[in-house]
Amino acid sequence: MRTLLYARFSSHLQNSKSIADQVALLTARCEREGWQIVDIYTDHAISGAAGIDEGQRPGLAALLDRLSRRDIDQVFAESTDRLARHEGDAFTIRERIAFFGARLYTANDGEVDDIKGTIKGLFDSRFRKELGAKVKRGQHGTVSDGRAPAGKAYGYAIANRLTPDGKLLRGLRTIDPDQAVIVRRIFSEYAAGISPRAIAHRLNNQGITGPSGGHWRSSTIAGDRQRQNGMLQNELYRGVLVFNRTSKLRDPVTRKTLIKPNPESLWQRHDVPELRIISDDLWAAVQAKRQRYATHTPQDARRPKRPLSGLTVCGTCGGAWIVLNRNYTGCGSRKDGSTCDNSARVRIDRLEARVLGGLEEQLLQPELVSAFVAEFHRERATLLKAATRQRSGMESELKKVETQIARLVEAIMDPELDLAEVRDRLTAAKARQLELRQTLSAIEDPRVVTLHPNLAEDYRKRWANLRSAMATQEGLTEIVPHLRAMIDRITISPPAEPKGEAQIEIVGKLAEILGFATGKPIQDECTIAVERVRGIEPL
Template structure:
């Protein structure tokens, strides 16, 4: 029997050696059963909640091509943690006449798919809640909930016991000067596109070392995105403004705005970059020149009624 091995890890607490460990114990089982290993597939540092992984996609393509008879993994959760995806994977393998074996569950049947899929879904939901609770506690102490923010540096600190201290950040003075310039130029009447073009012409890199664009500055007022809407610049940390859901069709994460009552707000004056009068001047201009979701209600933009000349 021809067998393909699959291994995956996603946690920061795991490392590349985890892949080799998984392959090693899978090889031992394959040799014990007299199976011929014809391929090895892996996905490193990628979540198991999606099948949009290069390793698993390659495995499924080769299964359809009849390149092996068995898929062998350490556990079903290595293949997928998503209830719908694991069922879909099982159907694809069954159609390709490929059996699934794991060290944890043995030969996979439809019963495993139902029970293990449900358990994995419960695990993901519990993990999400625990992570959310931990981040909330960090925010309430005025620390970062994760992610990068232009104008600040993430501090890599450790306590007396050598444990990593998470959530600490400090103002990046060079980037802070650019943030102040953006706010001042906008308050003085300069268009976001013109501001972005000027920054790019001077070789000043934007967030994530990318180029500046109008959307980088404008973002979305209601969602608090974009340089001109980031309240951290006035020493106000807002967390849980957005929640993220996975689109069941595209499998991509999309954001949804949470009710304001669910936001967690903490004052962090030590992180202020923009003075209040400048912030208010920017907000005043935005109210006159940008289109707000709140102000439009359920209607359509007034310019939508204009007809193209014929």
């Protein structure tokens, strides 16, 4: 029996040896049964609820792709929870395995059919949620004992020890004398009126290593006001251990983990006077200074959002290129205290003018348009060919998903069910329904890109109208989203010659540019990398 092996470990539950242990167990079973191992796929330190796409779980995605050759008899894993800890993913994985003519087999449960798979999928998902709740509860107990639930703040050293019965007592901390001096210095200098950026510069220039072993950054010192992190907001330095400031949420579509600040009423505080580094007076002075700096001037409150905000990066260090003051932009990492060598500064109006000029004159060259259109058609044909082969399977899955949605809608009215869980499953099912409908629609309607001979002239006329609209605040607000959609990245590098202008490279999204020129959007999932083209310098 031709077999694919799959093993996974989560960084929250196991260590890296778990992969080798799982593979050894599966291999031994295959040898006893006489099963032929065709290939082995693994995912390291990835949650079983992370998703099944290549960017989420590359090992599992590669396994499912290998099945498409239809020459595999079974997928073999230690247990169903190695494949998924999410009901929707578990269902999709089983369905795809069956679609390609293979079976799912686990060392713990044998062959996994629809009934067994559904039950196991629900239990695997519930275990993940219950485990998270138990971990949170355990952390609350840890804080109540005066121990840190996770992490080690700058200024402290780990002081874990064995209990009389031989168990390791974790979460104990002690003050690091050398780092404590730096902590007091940072608080004292800030209270004296020195900015976090200037403090970071001083520490870096003196060769003092930052908390992560690298350079100091102003964000490390000041932190984020909403999430209440950063050294100047860490109450542990005044002898108070704070827990539950944030919660982790998982986006049901992207599966990315998001950090949500909790209301201060949910925070848990515990006095740990033995870990105090600064006095209450110094803490109060720093918080008063922070509160005073938090007030924005009327000019700042009225300042419109810049059209290029978030699109510009430093060509030397790759960091964000930010607004330094009312007139100039520069490397954010350099301003933040890092050792980036890019000292170039570009006037805001000059930067916007050069980027707009590049989009208007240089990113619609005939050879770029021809290359894009040819690649667009080639890539789309490849994807549609693959999708057509899977059409019947997608139509079958769409019917099941629609049936699932109908049942979930009815389940919302059941007072005994967990409404939040039903809502999450309904959201995921609707997202899958939309994805399937869009794919099937694309198979029915293969898109062809045709361009008018006067495309370049039409493009420049539209640009003239765009520039006129940008002259007013109302027009600027309306036009900015369209402008930003045409830009993938703007890289700013030091001048090629002394006293010259900074070098600016524009990476544009040609699909969006063509859509703007024709008035008909052609943005498509097929144009992920093909659409990006580079501007020519100097502008």
